[in-house]
Amino acid sequence: MATTDRTKAELDREFSDLYRAHLRDVYSYAYYRVGNHHDAEDLTEQTFLQAYRHFERAQRESDGRPLRPWLIRIAHNLAANFYRDRSRKPQTTIEDAASISAPHTTETLVEDREELKHVLEGVEQLPDDRREALIMRFALGMDNREIARAMGRSDGATKVLLHRAIRQLEEIVKAPEDELSA
Amino acid sequence: MSSQTADFEALLRQALAPVEPPVDLAERLEVTLVNLTELAADELDAWELGAMRDPRNWVRPGAALVVGTAAGAALVVMRARHRRHSEPESARIAAERALREVFGGARRILGDTRSR
Numbered sequence: 001m002a003t004t005d006r007t008k009a010e011l012d013r014e015f016s017d018l019y020r021a022h023l024r025d026v027y028s029y030a031y032y033r034v035g036n037h038h039d040a041e042d043l044t045e046q047t048f049l050q051a052y053r054h055f056e057r058a059q060r061e062s063d064g065r066p067l068r069p070w071l072i073r074i075a076h077n078l079a080a081n082f083y084r085d086r087s088r089k090p091q092t093t094i095e096d097a098a099s100i101s102a103p104h105t106t107e108t109l110v111e112d113r114e115e116l117k118h119v120l121e122g123v124e125q126l127p128d129d130r131r132e133a134l135i136m137r138f139a140l141g142m143d144n145r146e147i148a149r150a151m152g153r154s155d156g157a158t159k160v161l162l163h164r165a166i167r168q169l170e171e172i173v174k175a176p177e178d179e180l181s182a
Numbered sequence: 183m184s185s186q187t188a189d190f191e192a193l194l195r196q197a198l199a200p201v202e203p204p205v206d207l208a209e210r211l212e213v214t215l216v217n218l219t220e221l222a223a224d225e226l227d228a229w230e231l232g233a234m235r236d237p238r239n240w241v242r243p244g245a246a247l248v249v250g251t252a253a254g255a256a257l258v259v260m261r262a263r264h265r266r267h268s269e270p271e272s273a274r275i276a277a278e279r280a281l282r283e284v285f286g287g288a289r290r291i292l293g294d295t296r297s298r
Contacts, residue, residue, distance in 0.1 A: 027203035
């Protein structure tokens with residue numbers, strides 16, 4: 001019994017560490033998936049609750065590998081349900097994101113806002129899997145292996161996916177406005 | 183990688199900058215875990231003792247008990263650690279507070295379980 005209690009306490013402490021280490025990752029992913037802070041908070045909350053329920057098993061099966069891809073996969077599945085249940089499309093509001101995210105300063109924001117907004121609009125036009133791969137790489141800083149685990153793909157397929165996503169986005173961003181609206 | 187590609191990736195990194203979660207999100211998460219504990223308790227309350235005699239009915243309330251107790255314990259740990267990180271207090275006061283949290287939480291969880 002004492003062993004069980006000790007293990008339980010350790011498990012809770014480790015979950016608490018996981019939560020603190022990856023709250024921003026899960027929130028960033030959720031924000032760029034759903035496009036607004038309100039739903040991103042709900043999605044983050046649900047992700048950690050799901051994670052808590054299956055934490056022990058995930059730890060057992062992870063074999064010491066980082067659990068961030070597993071967390072993001074939970075968020076990914078919940079986001080898919082979110083769209084299916086509410087029949088919603090993702091909306092990205094760069095103004096809101098910029099006012100909270102640290103890397104944007106007021107000065108650069110004025111100069112770059114339009115360009116960044118244009119890039120984000122391009123991201124929204126990408127197929128789901130390409131958009132997700134870009135969010136994981138650039139918003140969360142995940143490497144190919146982590147992204148592959150989160151998306152349930154091979155490392156090679158993930159590398160190709162990222163490459164194609166960047167190329168397609170580049171084309172979208174560079175295309176003249178009238179061409180996009182045609 | 184060409185410099186053009188590198189520039190574009192830098193632009194993309196800037197556009198998809200990490201978004202800081204609202205400060206109250208951690209507290210909301212704690213509240214949600216408490217609610218989960220209470221949901222698990224309700225689940226158990228809803229079961230009549232008669233139904234418990236049938237072993238086929240044991241799995242569900244057993245799972246509710248596990249989820250409820252586990253979520254409550256996680257909440258206690260999180261809250262104690264949150265306090266420790268957010269308030270500049272002496273180690274002794276922080277330790278005393280953490281102990282009170284742990285014992286208080288454990289009492290509540292055990293009380294819920296016994297009242298059933």
